[in-house]
Amino acid sequence: MKLCETERHERLIETEWNEDRARDAIDRIVTDTNRSFSSEHLWPIHPVDRSAERPTDSLKYLYHGAAGVIWALGYLNETGAAAVKRDYLPTVRQLIARVRVDLEKYPVVRKYMGAEVASYMLGEAGILLLQWKLAPSDDVAQQLYSHCEATIGDQRGLAWGSAGTMLAALFMYERIDDARWRELFLRSFQPLWDQWKYSDEARCHLWTSSLYGVTEMRMGAIHGFAANAYVMIRGRHWFEPNLADEMLRRIHETVHATALIEGSRANWPNNVGLTTRPAPLAIVVQHCNGAPGIVNCLAEFPNDARWPIDTLLLRADDLIWEAGPPVKFPSLCHGAAGSGYAFLKLYVRTGDGRWLDRARRFAMHAIDQCDSAVKKYGQRKFSLWTGDLGLAIYLWDCIGGTAKFPTLDVF
Secondary structure, three states: OOOOOHHHEOOOOOOOOOHHHHHHHHHHHHHHHHHOOEOOOEOOOOHHHOOOOOOOOOOOOOOOOHHHHHHHHHHHHHOOOOOOOOOOHHHHHHHHHHHHHHHHHOHHHHHHHHHHOOOOOOOHHHHHHHHHHHOOOHHHHHHHHHHHHHOOOOOOOOOOOHHHHHHHHHHHHHHHOOHHHHHHHHHHHHHHHHOOEEEOOOOEEEOOEEEOOEEEEEOOOOOOHHHHHHHHHHOHHHOOHHHHHHHHHHHHHHHHHOOEEEOOEEEOOOEEEEEOOOOOOOOOOOOOOOHHHHHHHHOOOOOOOOOOOHHHHHHHHHHHHHHOOEOOOOOOOOOHHHHHHHHHHHHHHHOOHHHHHHHHHHHHHHHHHHHHHHHHHOOOOOOOOOOHHHHHHHHHHHHHOOOOOEOOOEO
């Protein structure tokens, strides 16, 4: 059984962990990011991010645009990783208006993104949450609440669906302890629960959703099972005990029924069962699809003898290590940083230092990948989830031995 494609990965460089080098990389990323900012143009789009369905001047969203970059700079400043003196609040307050100008100005952007205005990672909800964090106001909170309501019943995961806005509601509750955000989370949960159906073919419970013109049961940590399961695990203490137990039983059932196991290694496909996709996708090892995302989303699954998952998580991390870093940019979504977080997650869960050592080895490799990309393209990739800012936060967590995945575990 082929659990990954070797050509999608690189051999890990033989560089030992060096904290000074990690700190230097963080400083260089932050310095270049601040220096490259323009209030008119925000940050330059990376050449590989240019496409017909995106604006030609700048990206704005939490996932790959200015909102994510500003959030990352603020987080690095808050945690002591880097000093950021610029005030980006005026820019944040303009982002939604600029997003709406993009939708008016570019017909292809409007066709692709127009229906996704309320989403967390690729819509206005994430921008509003950032704006509220920087300058809390009742008006911004109400706008965010309305956006969260608008996604209720959307099962397309964290980027587009209700799982993302449920996470936003959870962050708001953690900040202000207002019961209406808890109520909103639970109200959003119910349709997601009702749509979680048992598949005889897959022998477990999965969601069927349509995305990019394809209908199928997805497994991934952005759009699929792992994404929805993650936010349920995060909010499980709000459920009645019997419901919480059934939710955990289903997650345990699904993650085992869909695992592809070979010896001491495990991975998961992009999708299982019937699909309208014309040709099957490759099995990958990234956060968005494959073992890293499963570990990152399920690492806080309760350690309960009724639903053991640790053996499976260990097999997943062994596969990630043997596969090596992805060839792509060392990003959170589909690069070495996102894969490395799976090691950090297991280190925090088990206390076993070998996982921290592996995370730090991936970090050294990722720095080399990042520096090579800057030389090749003549600029950084100014993005949280797909570029250098996510890498900077990963490096900081490697220094501290923590595992707070940006905009999922912490906002």
